[in-house]
Amino acid sequence: MTTEADGRISQFRKGVVELAILGMLHRDEAYGGEIVEALSAHPGLAISAGTVYPLLSRLKKSGVIGSVWRESPVGPPRKYYRLTPAGETEFGEMIRAWDGVTGAMKSLLGRGVSR
Amino acid sequence: MIEPLRMSSRALTPESAHLIETYLDRVQGAMLLTAGDEAADAVEDLRAHVLSELAETDGSPAAVSRVLGALGTPESLAAEYADDDAGRESRGSDHHSPGHGTFLGMPFDVRMPTTERIASRLWNPLDPSVFVPRVFGIGWDINFGAVAVKLGIVRPDDEDEPFATVPEGWLLVALAVPIAVCAVLVAMLVTRYAGMPAFAPSQWDVAGRPSAYWRKEALAAFLLAMSVVPTMLAARVFARRRPALNRVAAAAAATLLSTAALTQFVQTVRTLDGVHGAWLTWVGVGLTLLLPFALLTVLSRIGRAAEQRRDLADRPR
Numbered sequence: 001m002t003t004e005a006d007g008r009i010s011q012f013r014k015g016v017v018e019l020a021i022l023g024m025l026h027r028d029e030a031y032g033g034e035i036v037e038a039l040s041a042h043p044g045l046a047i048s049a050g051t052v053y054p055l056l057s058r059l060k061k062s063g064v065i066g067s068v069w070r071e072s073p074v075g076p077p078r079k080y081y082r083l084t085p086a087g088e089t090e091f092g093e094m095i096r097a098w099d100g101v102t103g104a105m106k107s108l109l110g111r112g113v114s115r
Numbered sequence: 116m117i118e119p120l121r122m123s124s125r126a127l128t129p130e131s132a133h134l135i136e137t138y139l140d141r142v143q144g145a146m147l148l149t150a151g152d153e154a155a156d157a158v159e160d161l162r163a164h165v166l167s168e169l170a171e172t173d174g175s176p177a178a179v180s181r182v183l184g185a186l187g188t189p190e191s192l193a194a195e196y197a198d199d200d201a202g203r204e205s206r207g208s209d210h211h212s213p214g215h216g217t218f219l220g221m222p223f224d225v226r227m228p229t230t231e232r233i234a235s236r237l238w239n240p241l242d243p244s245v246f247v248p249r250v251f252g253i254g255w256d257i258n259f260g261a262v263a264v265k266l267g268i269v270r271p272d273d274e275d276e277p278f279a280t281v282p283e284g285w286l287l288v289a290l291a292v293p294i295a296v297c298a299v300l301v302a303m304l305v306t307r308y309a310g311m312p313a314f315a316p317s318q319w320d321v322a323g324r325p326s327a328y329w330r331k332e333a334l335a336a337f338l339l340a341m342s343v344v345p346t347m348l349a350a351r352v353f354a355r356r357r358p359a360l361n362r363v364a365a366a367a368a369a370t371l372l373s374t375a376a377l378t379q380f381v382q383t384v385r386t387l388d389g390v391h392g393a394w395l396t397w398v399g400v401g402l403t404l405l406l407p408f409a410l411l412t413v414l415s416r417i418g419r420a421a422e423q424r425r426d427l428a429d430r431p432r
Contacts, residue, residue, distance in 0.1 A: 053241045054241045056272060
């Protein structure tokens with residue numbers, strides 16, 4: 001696979017992972033290791049800590065998510081992430097955009113694109 | 116001269132053709148500023164698209180307006196082409212930007228180092244890469260943040276902003292470290308310089324035997340410069356009240372270079388005292404890496420503790 005193709009897949013995956021993280025945090029707050037573990041359980045996403053933590057940092061800087069330290073029942077305190085009100089709005093818009101894209105792609109690929 | 120536009124086999128009216136050509140001229144004009152050489156090709160594609168859309172209509176000016184309206188304004192369309200072009204550029208930018216990139220698989224960077232770039236290379240726990248492109252020169256530097264994460268000393272997201280919550284007093288301790296190392300080097304030079312021979316060992320082979328000698332004046336000047344200059348630059352970063360990450364990274368870089376200078380002089384002195392062995396070199400390299408690493412990790416832990424105190428202070432334990 002060419003570097004350019006790798007780059008395209010990487011860009012595409014980052015967008016999907018961002019939506020996946022917002023989806024997780026829409027349901028409930030979670031700490032970094034928990035997010036990495038949940039996403040790593042889906043091999044198709046090819047996710048590692050090296051992908052998730054920079055994304056969490058960027059989302060926090062943009063105000064989409066917030067973080068807070070909480071005591072852990074089994075060890076040292078953990079930093080939990082949650083959606084901010086702006087993040088909830090962003091997530092709603094992303095879900096609508098995602099539905100539009102997936103609907104269109106299903107329709108297009110269903111017409112017999114050779115694979 | 117504009118050739119008459121045709122849609123399928125029927126000629127467009129002059130008014131419809133004029134609408135289309137005016138639109139495409141505006142697109143091409145806007146694209147020349149943003150997409151350069153690709154403007155002509157893109158306009159030809161657009162022309163084909165517009166004529167194709169018009170094939171199912173009567174080709175009237177009203178139909179042309181509808182088709183062109185669906186494309187948006189010429190300027191916004193040109194901007195979309197530019198965004199697409201910028202996206203392609205950014206994916207390969209490392210290989211085309213002047214001053215940095217890769218050569219025969221080795222990263223290089225000959226741009227003037229900035230404290231931001233030094234900081235992002237020396238301490239970036241979010242990046243799992245231990246070896247990162249060198250701040251200046253060819254090769255790689257060590258990302259101490261990745262090492263600390265791999266050793267389990269810190270977690271990638273321990274601090275929201277690296278060192279941002281470290282108390283000011285501790286930041287000043289960070290600057291005191293390279294100053295102290297410089298002071299030790301100066302003290303050793305003052306006490307040992309007069310008794311040194313005219314030529315002193317400056318390099319050693321793998322067995323720890325001297326392999327090169329420098330004039331003692333040159334060696335002393337080189338080691339002092341290697342130690343004092345980065346420490347003074349770090350002090351300047353502190354004096355200018357730069358962000359905490361920049362200050363800590365400048366102090367860590369100064370610590371690394373001044374420790375390298377000090378350990379080299381210690382090896383010179385030990386060699387002159389008749390002590391040989393590769394272990395001296397390895398101890399020197401180890402200390403040179405260990406001291407800045409310890410400085411960065413300790414301050415990161417202090418920053419994490421400050422964040423935890425902030426968040427957990429009012430919560431029942």
